Amino acid sequence: MTEKINWLRDEEPSGYQKLIGYEVTDWREGYAEMILPVRQELTNRAGDLHGGVLATLVDSVGGFAGCFCNVEGNVRRCLTLTMSTSFVGPVKGGTIKAIGQKQGGGRRVFFSSVRIVNEDGSLIATGEGTYRYRGNSGSPEGEPLE
Amino acid sequence: MTEKINWLRDEEPSGYQKLIGYEVTDWREGYAEMILPVRQELTNRAGDLHGGVLATLVDSVGGFAGCFCNVEGNVRRCLTLTMSTSFVGPVKGGTIKAIGQKQGGGRRVFFSSVRIVNEDGSLIATGEGTYRYRGNSGSPEGEPLE
């Protein structure tokens, strides 16, 4: 698992990932975790974490959950078809964690459920995403990064 | 209408709005528009605009659509309860536009539908949001900014 994360890091994070500042902390078949330190740049006019940040985490971690690849040098990629988020509890600041779990699907489309929690484990948001695999990424072997 | 936007601008944009870079270009009762120039910092690993950016626009413009206030010095504020986005077409770069329209609701909760389009008007994404008014913001008169 650690190696996978290293592979991921070898692949430069996206511009948007760097802008928002989230980091992948766990990645396995059907599962991914990301953490994000809350900072002032991510807040809305009321001073709370902007919902768009939480939606970003739902979209991202749900996609990662379906794209773990266990073949060295290969990757799996997907497009988001649709995503939804429910904002169920307050963000308490500090570092939040997003947990994505693949829920089913096939070679072309997969589904993920996401939970986002505070440092104390209390629930901030739930979400769901539907994704389409790019190219042959529906196979666990993925395809060469290029 | 222009004045309202000026009022909005008098109120400093949120940290997150500045980070992402969207701008309110129209705001009336039940309606809001935002534009966003696409730039590299907003892209995913495939080089496309990140879905989280589109979700951010859905969340934001849908909320603005229900929070126009026609009393000078007053504001209306809301919390997002839930939001969803469908990614229906490719982003062609340039400047994209998000259009939010309030669809109904009452004194406590309202609903908005959102469309996001390319410069040529072609559809990129659709979305829906559900929002709860803060305090007395359910009234069109809003409440004093403070």
Added chain:
Amino acid sequence: MTEKINWLRDEEPSGYQKLIGYEVTDWREGYAEMILPVRQELTNRAGDLHGGVLATLVDSVGGFAGCFCNVEGNVRRCLTLTMSTSFVGPVKGGTIKAIGQKQGGGRRVFFSSVRIVNEDGSLIATGEGTYRYRGNSGSPEGEPLE
């Protein structure tokens, strides 16, 4: 257009369509309409139309909107991947109408937006659906009804 509806009717309505009682009243490329008379069997414990009935209409009319076929004897079929509904206004009884419009997509996946209105045109619900075409139904020509 009328002929298409006749073709549809030649194809026996599904068991569930008959149970709920909705009827297709318009069907064209990218567009479908259904009507449903509200009756006591469709109500919840509070005596209002059950949300599941509205969700049923969203799912169905959104799918029809992407499956119109202009080749006699052929059909287009789809599976729903995901759907959402917002309940934005009260149902006033009588006969309600659901309007589905295809919003984009490709050969494999399409998206629809749905509005459900009272007889006086007031909005009851909005919704979105994402669908995957079965077999070769992604082509406007469809495929032979088996």
Added chain:
Amino acid sequence: MTEKINWLRDEEPSGYQKLIGYEVTDWREGYAEMILPVRQELTNRAGDLHGGVLATLVDSVGGFAGCFCNVEGNVRRCLTLTMSTSFVGPVKGGTIKAIGQKQGGGRRVFFSSVRIVNEDGSLIATGEGTYRYRGNSGSPEGEPLE
């Protein structure tokens, strides 16, 4: 718990619950379960369980999950604001089970997550619902029926 279900049964099931045929099999604070035997009347033109039936279960069991009341003779009631469903796996027939869990919220609004499974426990659908309490139903004590 059994008594609660009896109370529920004392209150006549809704017209729509009887039409669809689902039954509440577990009900506690923050949790509800329903079962539904699949029958031909609930299928679409392809002979599969109609998505509207699954959406109905998401809407219903998610609402029940937030409306358990531990005061004899009292009830808690809610309105659905918005709901979404992802259709993640095939229905294998037999009797399906929907499990609703309240995820958070306050005195006015609550959120539920739902999973629907086959008899063998394999996942059919996931969903989320957002609900507004009617009257004083936000309190665990609820209010007198009628």
